[in-house]
Amino acid sequence: xxxxxxxxxxxxxxxxxxxxTPSVLRAQAGAGGEVQLRMLLRGAxxxxxTQSLVGARVVEFRDGTGPPRHTELVTxxxxxxxxxxxxxxxxxxxxxxxxxxxxxxxxxNRNEIRVLPSRKEEIIRQLNQLLGKAAxxxxxxxxxxxxxxxxxVRVITVDDLQGNVEQRLFLDKQNLxxxxxxxxxxxxxxxxxxxxxxxxxxxxxxxxxxxxxxxGATVLTPRIIVVRLANRxxxxxxxxxxxxxxxxxxxxxxxxxGVKVLVQIYDSPQGKISLFxxxxxxxxxxxxxxxxxxxxxxxxxxHASTLIxxxxxxxxxxxxxxxxxxxxxxxx
Amino acid sequence: xKNLDADFLDEALQSDSQQAVARWVHELPEEGLSLAWRSQLxxxxxxxxxxxxxxxxxxxxxxxxxxxxAGGLAGIFALNLVQTPPSLVGNHLEGSIMASHRKAASMSxxxxxxxxxxxxxxxxxxxxxxxxxxxxPPQWKREDVEDF
Numbered sequence: 001x002x003x004x005x006x007x008x009x010x011x012x013x014x015x016x017x018x019x020x021t022p023s024v025l026r027a028q029a030g031a032g033g034e035v036q037l038r039m040l041l042r043g044a045x046x047x048x049x050t051q052s053l054v055g056a057r058v059v060e061f062r063d064g065t066g067p068p069r070h071t072e073l074v075t076x077x078x079x080x081x082x083x084x085x086x087x088x089x090x091x092x093x094x095x096x097x098x099x100x101x102x103x104x105x106x107x108x109n110r111n112e113i114r115v116l117p118s119r120k121e122e123i124i125r126q127l128n129q130l131l132g133k134a135a136x137x138x139x140x141x142x143x144x145x146x147x148x149x150x151x152x153v154r155v156i157t158v159d160d161l162q163g164n165v166e167q168r169l170f171l172d173k174q175n176l177x178x179x180x181x182x183x184x185x186x187x188x189x190x191x192x193x194x195x196x197x198x199x200x201x202x203x204x205x206x207x208x209x210x211x212x213x214x215x216g217a218t219v220l221t222p223r224i225i226v227v228r229l230a231n232r233x234x235x236x237x238x239x240x241x242x243x244x245x246x247x248x249x250x251x252x253x254x255x256x257x258g259v260k261v262l263v264q265i266y267d268s269p270q271g272k273i274s275l276f277x278x279x280x281x282x283x284x285x286x287x288x289x290x291x292x293x294x295x296x297x298x299x300x301x302x303h304a305s306t307l308i309x310x311x312x313x314x315x316x317x318x319x320x321x322x323x324x325x326x327x328x329x330x331x332x
Numbered sequence: 333x334k335n336l337d338a339d340f341l342d343e344a345l346q347s348d349s350q351q352a353v354a355r356w357v358h359e360l361p362e363e364g365l366s367l368a369w370r371s372q373l374x375x376x377x378x379x380x381x382x383x384x385x386x387x388x389x390x391x392x393x394x395x396x397x398x399x400x401x402a403g404g405l406a407g408i409f410a411l412n413l414v415q416t417p418p419s420l421v422g423n424h425l426e427g428s429i430m431a432s433h434r435k436a437a438s439m440s441x442x443x444x445x446x447x448x449x450x451x452x453x454x455x456x457x458x459x460x461x462x463x464x465x466x467x468x469p470p471q472w473k474r475e476d477v478e479d480f
Contacts, residue, residue, distance in 0.1 A: 061442050061449075072446045081445055091447060098445060105451060114454070119445050126441070183442060192442030250450030256428035265436050265450060272440055274433040278425070286426035295433065310433040 037140040037156060038131060043176035044156075044169065045127045051177045052077035055149065055199035056086075061192040071197075079118075080210040097212040104212040112218045114225075117247035117267065126167075130158065137161055146170070148179040149196040164188065175201070222248040223329035226264060229253055235262045235277050236305050241324040246273060273311030273321065281306050298322050 053076055060069040070089055075082040079100030085091040093108035103116040130138060143155040153170040160166060165188060170180035180195040223239060226248070230237040233253045240246045246266040254261050262277040287297045287308065298309040298318035307325060309318045439449040 057446070059443060059446055061439050070447065074446075083446055091452075094447075096447070096451075105454075107454070119448075181442075183438070191438065194442060194444065194446070250448075250454070252450060252454075254432060256425050256432070259425050261425075261429065261432075263432060272433070272437040274436060276429050276432075280425075282426055282429070286424060287430060290427045290430035295430070295437075297430075308429060310430065312437075 033142075034140060037142060040154065040156060040171065040176065041127055041131055041140070041169075044171050044178050045131070047172070047175050047177040048127070050078060051175060051201065052203075052205060053177070053199055053201050054203035054205065055196050057194050057196045059192075059194045062190070074196075075203075075205060075209055077205045080207075082209045095212060097210050099210055106212055106214065106217070110218070111214070111216065112220060113212065113214065115219060115221050116249055119249070119267065138166070139163070143168075145173065148172075149199045151179065151199065153179055170195075172199075177201075221329075222251055222264075226251045226262075227329055229262060233260055233262060235279070236303060237327055237329070238275070238277060238302065238305070238307055238325050239264065239327075239329065240266055240275060240321060241326050244321065244324045245269060246321065246324075268311065268313075271312045273309065273313070273318075275325070276308040276310070277305045278308070279305055282308060 053074070055074050056071055057074055058069055058071050062068060070091060071086050073084045073086065079098075081096075081098040083096040085094055095106045097104050098118050100118050103118050105114045105116065106112070107114070139159040139161065141157045141159065143157055145152055145154055147153060148170045152173040154173055154176075156169045156171065157165055158167045158169070164186070165184050167184065168180075168182045169178055171177065172179050179199065180193065182190050182193040185191045223242070226239055227237045229235070229251055235253075239248065242248075246268045248264060249267050250265045252263050254263050259278060259280060264275040264277075266273045266275065281301070282299060284297070284299045287299065287310075291297050291310070295310055295312055296315050296318055298315055298321075300307055300322055302325070307322070309322055309325075311318060311321075313321075436449055443449070
């Protein structure tokens with residue numbers, strides 16, 4: 001009996017549809033594919049550092065704090081970056097300029113410029129870590145191509161060894177620039193993302209965009225802010241020495257269950273490290289219990305206050321940082 | 333216009349084709365529903381029929397009871413909300429400290445070189461600098477440029 005052409009075509013179409021379904025086809029990277037995808041990620045890393053563009057990106061973070069999503073107007077060329085906000089944004093009027101050495105953030109409502117260390121794209125650090133020899137083993141796979149900001153992209157998924165998706169990267173097919181990134185929690189819920197909605201790689205960029213000055217504005221560094229907050233809140237001005245590899249990025253006073261805490265956030269090659277100062281005592285065992293495998297804690301009491309270091313490092317490594325914690329903005 | 337339409341329809345109904353269709357329909361055998369089939373249908377309907385509506389008194393009592401329980405629960409919930417101090421995780425300082433670090437770390441992962449959690453907080457919190465008088469920056473619009 002001859003096969004009927006219509007039936008054959010239908011079966012063929014059905015098979016094609018099944019194969020095209022992302023859940024069925026998630027190109028598992030074999031030995032060769034793994035190498036190819038790693039090369040792709042290296043290309044993304046390069047593009048993240050060097051690609052010039054003017055665009056708009058939507059950043060979303062599901063945490064219940066602050067606006068859940070906001071739009072940033074991004075201009076970048078090489079290591080230079082400028083971020084502004086649309087007229088309907090709660091951050092309207094603020095300008096951030098990062099020249100690769102220094103990050104200057106202008107707050108118009110208080111006529112203040114905060115000068116911070118340059119902030120590398122976290123994605124660069126993460127990609128570096130993922131591709132490093134000491135990286136925790138991950139699985140890379142490629143999903144069906146789609147479009148972001150009207151441009152065709154390749155979709156790379158990073159899973160843990162059990163197959164839990166940790167993040168999805170949407171890389172511009174042409175230059176591998178990451179146009180979208182989605183991060184997932186332990187149970188596969190998307191916790192945050194950024195996505196370019198417009199992008200122009202050919203735009204002419206005026207170098208003057210990367211200069212941020214305003215005469216009469218108050219210029220503050222995070223170390224000055226710590227001293228002021230400490231004076232205001234009755235804390236001691238403990239800080240990690242500027243001679244360490246940690247860079248102070250931010251400081252604030254928070255209220256945890258009626259207890260005032262001075263919080264300092266430092267950037268380090270391994271990720272964010274927090275230094276907390278409380279006037280009361282804490283139970284180190286409780287802190288250890290709350291820390292999961294990704295963070296460790298170091299607690300000590302140099303004077304009247306209790307200091308707590310939290311970060312993605314081992315206890316002894318945090319202790320070494322604790323030895324570099326001194327009083328005063330210059331570590332005197 | 334209406335008369336013209338009626339005449340046209342009458343004429344169309346008298347056509348040979350219409351007459352033929354009428355004849356076929358007339359000649360179709362009439363099949364009445366048997367009583368046995370109707371009885372079976374009734375029995376089936378009784379089985380699948382919805383339960384009888386409850387009496388009005390049952391409705392009133394049920395509604396009042398449900399409203400009382402819901403009100404009580406809402407009251408307990410509201411009292412708890414008022415009495416419990418705000419906390420990030422559970423009700424201990426240590427958990428809040430760890431949650432604060434985790435939040436800052438994961439938010440910076442998403443924000444990258446963009447606006448991070450601390451900068452959002454700084455946007456809404458009080459300044460740490462001494463307030464000084466300053467002129468507001470100019471708010472130029474596109475028209476200001478075009479009109480020149």
